[in-house]
Amino acid sequence: MPVAIGNYIALSAVMFFLGVAGVILRxxxxxxLMSIELMFNAANLLFMAFARAWLxxxxxxxxxxxxxxxxxxxxxxxxxxxxxxxxxxxxxxxxIRLMRG
Amino acid sequence: xxxVHHVMGADGSYPLLVALWLLPLAGAIACWAFGPQLxxxxxxxxxxxxxxxxxxxxxxxxAGTQHAGGALGAHQALFSWIPGFDLGLLLDPLSLLWALIIxxxxxxxxxxxxxxxDGDRAYARFFAYMNFFVFAMLTLVLxxxxxxxxxxxxxVGLASYFLIGFWFExxxxxxxxxxxxxxxxxxxxxxxxxxxxxxxxxxxxxFGDAFxxxxxxxxxxLFVICVALxxxxxxxxxxxxxHTWLPDAMEGPTPVSALIHAATMVTAGVYLIARCAxxxxxxxxxQLLAGTIGGLTAVAGAILGCAQWDIKRILAYSTxxxxxxxIMGVGVGAYEGGVAxxxxxxxxxxxxxxxxxxxxxxxxxEQDIRRMGGLRTKMPFAFWAILTGVLSICGxxxxxxxxxxxxxxxxxxxxxxxWLYAAGIVTAGLTAYYMFRLxxxxxxxxxRGDAASDSAHHPHAPAWIMGVPVGVLIVPTVAIGGVLMxxxxxxxxxxxxxxxxxxxxxxxxxxxxGLTSIVVLLFVIAGFAIAWWRYAxxxxxxxxxxxxxRESARMPALLTNLFYFDAVLDLLFVRSAQLFGTxxxxxxDPHIIDGAVRELAFVTRTAGVxxxxxxxxxxxxxxxxxxxxxxxxxxxxxxxAGGLH
Amino acid sequence: xxxxxxxGTIVIVSAVWTITAKKPVYxxxxxxxxxxxxxxxxxxxxxxxxxxxxxxxYSGAILVLFVFxxxxxxxxxxxxxxxxxxxxxxxxxxxxxxxAALGFLVYATAGVTAxxxxxxxxxxxxxxxxxxxxxxxxADFGKALFTxxxxxxxxxxxxxxxxxxxxxxxAGDRAPYVPSRRRAAEVxxxxxxxxxxxxx
Numbered sequence: 001m002p003v004a005i006g007n008y009i010a011l012s013a014v015m016f017f018l019g020v021a022g023v024i025l026r027x028x029x030x031x032x033l034m035s036i037e038l039m040f041n042a043a044n045l046l047f048m049a050f051a052r053a054w055l056x057x058x059x060x061x062x063x064x065x066x067x068x069x070x071x072x073x074x075x076x077x078x079x080x081x082x083x084x085x086x087x088x089x090x091x092x093x094x095x096i097r098l099m100r101g
Numbered sequence: 102x103x104x105v106h107h108v109m110g111a112d113g114s115y116p117l118l119v120a121l122w123l124l125p126l127a128g129a130i131a132c133w134a135f136g137p138q139l140x141x142x143x144x145x146x147x148x149x150x151x152x153x154x155x156x157x158x159x160x161x162x163x164a165g166t167q168h169a170g171g172a173l174g175a176h177q178a179l180f181s182w183i184p185g186f187d188l189g190l191l192l193d194p195l196s197l198l199w200a201l202i203i204x205x206x207x208x209x210x211x212x213x214x215x216x217x218x219d220g221d222r223a224y225a226r227f228f229a230y231m232n233f234f235v236f237a238m239l240t241l242v243l244x245x246x247x248x249x250x251x252x253x254x255x256x257v258g259l260a261s262y263f264l265i266g267f268w269f270e271x272x273x274x275x276x277x278x279x280x281x282x283x284x285x286x287x288x289x290x291x292x293x294x295x296x297x298x299x300x301x302x303x304x305x306x307x308f309g310d311a312f313x314x315x316x317x318x319x320x321x322x323l324f325v326i327c328v329a330l331x332x333x334x335x336x337x338x339x340x341x342x343x344h345t346w347l348p349d350a351m352e353g354p355t356p357v358s359a360l361i362h363a364a365t366m367v368t369a370g371v372y373l374i375a376r377c378a379x380x381x382x383x384x385x386x387x388q389l390l391a392g393t394i395g396g397l398t399a400v401a402g403a404i405l406g407c408a409q410w411d412i413k414r415i416l417a418y419s420t421x422x423x424x425x426x427x428i429m430g431v432g433v434g435a436y437e438g439g440v441a442x443x444x445x446x447x448x449x450x451x452x453x454x455x456x457x458x459x460x461x462x463x464x465x466x467e468q469d470i471r472r473m474g475g476l477r478t479k480m481p482f483a484f485w486a487i488l489t490g491v492l493s494i495c496g497x498x499x500x501x502x503x504x505x506x507x508x509x510x511x512x513x514x515x516x517x518x519x520w521l522y523a524a525g526i527v528t529a530g531l532t533a534y535y536m537f538r539l540x541x542x543x544x545x546x547x548x549r550g551d552a553a554s555d556s557a558h559h560p561h562a563p564a565w566i567m568g569v570p571v572g573v574l575i576v577p578t579v580a581i582g583g584v585l586m587x588x589x590x591x592x593x594x595x596x597x598x599x600x601x602x603x604x605x606x607x608x609x610x611x612x613x614x615g616l617t618s619i620v621v622l623l624f625v626i627a628g629f630a631i632a633w634w635r636y637a638x639x640x641x642x643x644x645x646x647x648x649x650x651r652e653s654a655r656m657p658a659l660l661t662n663l664f665y666f667d668a669v670l671d672l673l674f675v676r677s678a679q680l681f682g683t684x685x686x687x688x689x690d691p692h693i694i695d696g697a698v699r700e701l702a703f704v705t706r707t708a709g710v711x712x713x714x715x716x717x718x719x720x721x722x723x724x725x726x727x728x729x730x731x732x733x734x735x736x737x738x739x740x741x742a743g744g745l746h
Numbered sequence: 747x748x749x750x751x752x753x754g755t756i757v758i759v760s761a762v763w764t765i766t767a768k769k770p771v772y773x774x775x776x777x778x779x780x781x782x783x784x785x786x787x788x789x790x791x792x793x794x795x796x797x798x799x800x801x802x803x804y805s806g807a808i809l810v811l812f813v814f815x816x817x818x819x820x821x822x823x824x825x826x827x828x829x830x831x832x833x834x835x836x837x838x839x840x841x842x843x844x845x846a847a848l849g850f851l852v853y854a855t856a857g858v859t860a861x862x863x864x865x866x867x868x869x870x871x872x873x874x875x876x877x878x879x880x881x882x883x884x885a886d887f888g889k890a891l892f893t894x895x896x897x898x899x900x901x902x903x904x905x906x907x908x909x910x911x912x913x914x915x916x917a918g919d920r921a922p923y924v925p926s927r928r929r930a931a932e933v934x935x936x937x938x939x940x941x942x943x944x945x946x
Contacts, residue, residue: 003747003750009855010851010852011754011758013848013851013852013855014761014848015757015758015761017728017848018758018761018762018764018765019761020728020844021765022764022765023720023721023724024724024725024728024833024841025721026765028770030770030773030812030815030816030819031764031765031770031773032720032721033812034764034765034770034773034774034777034812037777037804038761038765038777038780041780041781041784041804044784044796045784048787048791048793049791051791051793052791052792052881055881057881057886057887058894058895060795060796060887061887061890061891061895061898061899063793064796064799064891064898064899064902065898065902067796067799067800067803067804068902068905068906069902070804070808071803071807071906072905072906072908072909074808074811074812075909075910075912075913076909076912076913078811078812078815079912079913079916079917080916081815081819082815082818082819082917083917085819086819091819093721094719094721094833096718719833721833722833725837726840728840728844729840729843729844731844731847732843732844732846732848733847735851736850739854
């Protein structure tokens, strides 16, 4: 039984904004990275849905690319977290404010 | 010299014109560069250069008066300024006449200056300036276009500035030079605007193009052009209300006064109007304006001349008055008469100045006529020279001034300006009064000064150097009018200018020319009689000192303050400019200019503080701003782009 | 249809749990559930290969990486997120705006039915149209990946290589730049002094 594409969009939107909320509200860098993964996956879900709707596997290829990027991002992000907070007592993104004006 | 075939136009060629034009410049540069080496030879060099230039002008007589190829005179193209704007030299009867006076009278005055300026520390510099002036004046009158004319116009102003302020160590001379320059620049700017209007209309600055299409301007623009040109003429020719620099300009050496402020430069306005005759002919309003200003200047200058005690200032106001005549003449359309008065005036006024220079020189720079007297016996040559000049300027029948002045006065009536006619007649009477006053006070009675009349205490050049030019000038002062201008419209003078200005058929006025001459003569005799009664009777000569002192004391404030022209100009322009400057300094600059800068700095700083508050350094805040941007897009598509459906 | 609602609910609940969990380990577990549910959703969307990729790469590699890092950082006694919350109060209206936009987006898109997954699309002719029967199969996807879409595939290789180099540089023994908090404080102090000097 087909599902309306709008439902996928809505689901994706909710998921994406939950990721946004995680980035904005949480101060744990690991949760921040996970929220970013949530956003990646929200985007991927849309790619899948539209690829299926239009029967165009270019969308799937792009999702593949996104997964790769997400993996790379996670690797680098975790490397930064590790190097930054290796010597620290606690872990808080608010403590890193090098760009404050 | 190829004097037979000359055609006017772009391909016209008369190289001699370039030579006679540039010779004085070469002399000026030589005197300037090698002054210390030349010493007194500078005077001889400068005089020789101007003399050579005069000879070349005289040789060009045939070329200047020829009527070949439908065009008048000789033409020499110089170079193209901008494509379509060619500069060149033009020698036609009008510029030929001026060139003759500039170089001829100029030569005599150069010669005279060798004696007058003898012993001056800056002898060579003086002659460099004088040569430079002659060059500038030739540029003015020989140009075949308005741009060249304006260049010459500005250069003569510059030369005048140099020469008035020649003794720049005197603050009063420096101030006079500055005043003359500033007032002249007012005229320069006005002429520039006239040129703008002409170029905008006919797309050319050449006289030929500008005058052949007087219909193209339209009456309004034509009047504006004429007014702008007239402002330039008034500034240069000391017409009301721009005349105040001329009396002050007498701070320069006397030969300068003779050459620049009597014979040549101050008549440039007359030249300008005569040159632009087609424009004036096409605009009756402009004629009325120029004629009226000229007539007013003639009267005002004469009245002020009656109240002066400085011999050179009397002559200066006399010059102003006589130029008023000329402007009135050319202004109303009696070009040939106005130019005639320029011609004779150049001789008799130069002579008057040079003769008074003899006196001033002999009395160790004394210029106050109250401290002169008795010079008829002490300096008979100067007395006779001044006497002939006075007779000529007063228009005693037979003398040169008589012919030219009557032509101007009668021309005003012929062209339908009875009030200007009356003003001319009254001025003639006033002229007789103040000129004979000058003559009587300086020459009759006993010597009232304290200078040794022979001034043996400083070295003198041979007196003949100064005497010869004065003697030479006596001849045209007395006779040239009779030779050239006798015979009215059939005179050689009228025939010379007939191709230049064209024949004008005017209705015969109710008063004949002969009757006019008689009326003028009556006024002159009246002026003479009053002067005689006040200064020349036995009783007047006996207690001259007391009488002159009393007259000085009783002089009306209106006259001693020169009709308050300086005060009014000061109030109108200087004070208002100062007020504007003060206003700018106190209000505009600190509050508007600085205020704007301060406001800009304040706004920048405030914006910086605001933007700085955005730069929290919090990664989460940046993410929020990004999300806000995304939300902004959603809101945009929802509200503005018509929803998502 | 029912699968979508069930899976969607799992996705949302697990996502909420991910961002609200007190301990990061719980977040990882929630995220695992989220990704698993997504993988099943992908299968319903005929994306078999990517469903497998989702499980292997995300659940198998990335989330394990997260767990390793958590273990590494919390080996001591230090708590997470001990500092004060520095988010300015001005952010609250911005959050409200973002949430409002989200709400609108969900409201506006939930009813869109123009294109229904599982059936041949009706309104758009954009993009290559495959055969419904084999669409999304591993063979179909693989053929596309190595023929038409070869360039993106190569780009993924490049991205991964860059990521590897970056990680080695950042976390290696001779890391050139270590943004530690102490270092950050030093840099910040010197910058403040420079600003104060420049402002006078």
